[in-house]
Amino acid sequence: SAVISQKPSRDICQRGTSLTIQCQVDSQVTMMFWYRQQPGQSLTLIATANQGSEATYESGFVIDKFPISRPNLTFSTLTVSNMSPEDSSIYLCSVEKETEAFFGQGTRLTVV
C-alpha cells in the first residue's frame, strides 16, 4: 500500500496569484499522477510526473499553467499559476502500487 500526505488541505487565493500543492509518499514510486476535480464533477488527469524527466500533460493542460516538479521518488509538487475563479477545484495526487491507486487527501482550492 501507499500513504500520501498532501498539503495544504484547502486554501482561498486571490486571482492572479499562484499556489503550490505538495504530495509526500511513504515509499518510492516511479510515477505520480495529478488530477483535478471540478465542483460536482469527476476526476480529470492533469499530468503524469516521472522522477528525472518532464511531466507529461494531458490535452487541455499546459506546463506554464500547471508546472510540476518531481525532485525524487517520494515527492512531487503541482503549482496552479495565475489563478482565476475557473481554477477553483479539488486537486488530488495519486500513485499506484500493484495495480491499486492511492490518493492524497485532496486540496480544495477556492479562487476569489
Add this chain to the structure above:
Amino acid sequence: AQTVTQSQPEMSVQEAETVTLSCTYDTSESNYYLFWYKQPPSRQMILVIRQEAYKQQNATENRFSVNFQKAAKSFSLKISDSQLGDTAMYFCAFMKLPNSGNTPLVFGKGTRLSVIA
C-alpha cells in the same frame, strides 16, 4: 481511448436495503482492471472493490459485490445491507494494464448515493 459511463447521477436507498450502481465502459484493450472508488465528504478516495478483466468470477468484499459482464462491458456495484456510512460519491474507474510502469485511471462521472435512515 477508454471511456467510462455512469448513467445515474444520484441514487438513494433506505438503510439495510440493497442498491445497485451501474457502470459501462468502452475499450479495445483485452487486459485491464475495473474499480469502484468511494469519495465521502472528507474528499478521501477509498477503494471499494477491484475486478481483473481476465477473471470471470465476480469480485466481492463483504457487503460489496460486482456484476462484471465483459462482453457487454458492464460493471455494476451492488451494496447490500446499506449503512449510513455508505453515503458518498461512487466512481467507477478503468485501468489498462501497462506494458511497463503505471497507467492512470479513467473515471466515470460518479453517482451520488444517499443512504436514508
